[in-house]
Amino acid sequence: MNRYLIISATLLMSLAFGVVHADAQQEAVMIQLMPAEEAAEDLPEGVPAQHRQFFLALRRVLTIEMHFLRKTCNPNPEQVEKIRAAGEERLPELAKWLKEHEHHHLKDDESRIQDRLITPLRIATRATLPAELADRYENELKSREEFRKQAVAEVMALEVDRMLALEREQHAHVVSLIKENVLPSWLQNMQVYLYGQYSPLPSVEVIGPALDDEQKKIWESQGRRSSVYFGWEADLGLDQFSNGVELKELDDYGGEEDQ
Amino acid sequence: MRLHFTILLLVAPTMCLCSSALPAVAQVFAAQQMQMDEAQLISNVFQSQRSKEKAREHCVQVLAARIRGISQACSLTEDQRAQLRLAGEGDISRFFQRFNAMLRTCKLGQISQQEWQENWQAIQPYRTEFNQGLHNEGSLFAKSLAYTLGDQLENWEKASAERQRRAYQADVKIVLAQLDCSLPLTEQQRSQLCDLLMSQDVSRSYTISTQYRAYLVLYRMSQIPDEKLRPIFLENEWKVVQAMQKQMEGLKPFLRQQGVILD
Numbered sequence: 001m002n003r004y005l006i007i008s009a010t011l012l013m014s015l016a017f018g019v020v021h022a023d024a025q026q027e028a029v030m031i032q033l034m035p036a037e038e039a040a041e042d043l044p045e046g047v048p049a050q051h052r053q054f055f056l057a058l059r060r061v062l063t064i065e066m067h068f069l070r071k072t073c074n075p076n077p078e079q080v081e082k083i084r085a086a087g088e089e090r091l092p093e094l095a096k097w098l099k100e101h102e103h104h105h106l107k108d109d110e111s112r113i114q115d116r117l118i119t120p121l122r123i124a125t126r127a128t129l130p131a132e133l134a135d136r137y138e139n140e141l142k143s144r145e146e147f148r149k150q151a152v153a154e155v156m157a158l159e160v161d162r163m164l165a166l167e168r169e170q171h172a173h174v175v176s177l178i179k180e181n182v183l184p185s186w187l188q189n190m191q192v193y194l195y196g197q198y199s200p201l202p203s204v205e206v207i208g209p210a211l212d213d214e215q216k217k218i219w220e221s222q223g224r225r226s227s228v229y230f231g232w233e234a235d236l237g238l239d240q241f242s243n244g245v246e247l248k249e250l251d252d253y254g255g256e257e258d259q
Numbered sequence: 260m261r262l263h264f265t266i267l268l269l270v271a272p273t274m275c276l277c278s279s280a281l282p283a284v285a286q287v288f289a290a291q292q293m294q295m296d297e298a299q300l301i302s303n304v305f306q307s308q309r310s311k312e313k314a315r316e317h318c319v320q321v322l323a324a325r326i327r328g329i330s331q332a333c334s335l336t337e338d339q340r341a342q343l344r345l346a347g348e349g350d351i352s353r354f355f356q357r358f359n360a361m362l363r364t365c366k367l368g369q370i371s372q373q374e375w376q377e378n379w380q381a382i383q384p385y386r387t388e389f390n391q392g393l394h395n396e397g398s399l400f401a402k403s404l405a406y407t408l409g410d411q412l413e414n415w416e417k418a419s420a421e422r423q424r425r426a427y428q429a430d431v432k433i434v435l436a437q438l439d440c441s442l443p444l445t446e447q448q449r450s451q452l453c454d455l456l457m458s459q460d461v462s463r464s465y466t467i468s469t470q471y472r473a474y475l476v477l478y479r480m481s482q483i484p485d486e487k488l489r490p491i492f493l494e495n496e497w498k499v500v501q502a503m504q505k506q507m508e509g510l511k512p513f514l515r516q517q518g519v520i521l522d
Contacts, residue, residue, distance in 0.1 A: 151433045154432055
């Protein structure tokens with residue numbers, strides 16, 4: 001679904017349910033379909049036009065990841081180019097995958113879409129930078145994933161607590177059980193956890209060891225919950241703060257790489 | 260302007276993309292007429308509980324867990340438990356009485372898109388109320404709590420404050436993890452930001468609607484003085500943070516209107 005359709009559907013439903021502030025609606029209608037700089041951006045040869053929006057979105061993810069890598073390892077311009085090239089090379093194939101899976105809700109064991117782009121960056125970083133710097137990048141990636149897992153576990157435990165009134169020790173136990181059993185797909189989009197009723201939740205098998213029999217019974221009685229899918233752009237995290245100025249800023253290293 | 264697009268997506272949570280939240284809506288857009296019976300409406304409100312009986316049973320179980328939680332913090336007597344149970348069951352009964360009365364006003368049978376929308380407008384508040392729990396602020400249960408607990412209220416308030424802090428901490432982490440997709444942070448940056456956000460006063464009641472939880476965190480982040488916040492970020496990242504601060508400033512009247520900020 002392209003951005004225009006998403007906005008139209010969103011507005012239509014928002015108007016129906018009266019949840020959107022009038023000013024926000026007015027502003028949203030004025031949004032351009034695609035900014036001029038994106039429209040002008042060339043695609044590499046062999047990338048079909050219908051993959052364009054996916055390709056460009058993934059390139060934004062790449063730019064953001066490159067910023068992270070620069071910040072972590074401080075590579076020189078030649079090293080940056082080499083590593084970025086490894087990411088660029090993967091983009092057409094990933095854009096094709098994204099186009100084919102445009103409405104794809106990740107299965108439990110599927111890992112984050114971004115990881116498919118980070119993998120070639122990791123390999124290129126290891127091949128390009130001294131071991132100490134490559135280790136630093138790996139450690140930061142690991143820490144980022146741990147933080148995501150911890151965040152997911154804590155927010156899920158809130159839902160468990162809301163229903164089961166956990167004791168302090170139980171709460172800590174539930175958090176650690178969820179963290180140990182986090183499904184890869186739970187780490188894709190953090191937005192879903194901000195709407196409690198649609199948040200994925202752990203099964204009784206996962207959190208059971210922390211609960212008593214009565215609590216287990218209540219947890220099981222809630223049955224299957226509704227889920228929510230915000231679309232592939234949201235899954236890539238691109239509808240948060242990276243639209244426009246942000247991306248430009250994160251890619252601005254004072255022209256040092258052009259020299 | 261593009262930032263407002265972001266806002267729209269954040270503000271419009273409960274609606275269009277829910278895979279099973281609005282199954283009937285999808286049908287309506289596919290066809291002008293649809294068949295609607297009472298069971299479908301009930302299922303829309305209670306979702307996985309499927310029937311009023313099951314939903315009611317679930318509410319009673321949740322109430323029991325809640326009373327047990329309070330009892331752990333305050334060592335309730337059997338009389339106190341009974342009082343709270345009575346109040347909580349009163350909330351459940353009142354909810355289902357109101358729900359049944361509302362159900363009788365819904366249009367059933369072959370209905371139009373307009374009629375479905377009217378039905379949805381009627382049932383949606385019940386769906387939200389059921390999902391959020393029937394014993395929150397304003398309920399008979401909550402009102403009777405202070406009276407029932409008496410001197411033990413302090414213990415309960417302490418336990419509630421701890422819960423509130425845990426909830427805020429979880430929201431801070433989720434927001435930072437999401438922010439990480441567009442403004443990737445190092446371990447040190449995340450830790451510093453978490454500490455700053457958690458050092459703020461989180462004593463106000465943490466009962467805002469779920470969809471505004473991210474706003475609360477982002478707004479509080481925008482209120483941290485520059486001299487504390489700026490050293491955490493690189494020069495180019497700081498421009499992004501400033502854009503976000505500006506965005507939150509612009510949203511202030513809206514956030515105040517929604518009860519997210521009180522000042």
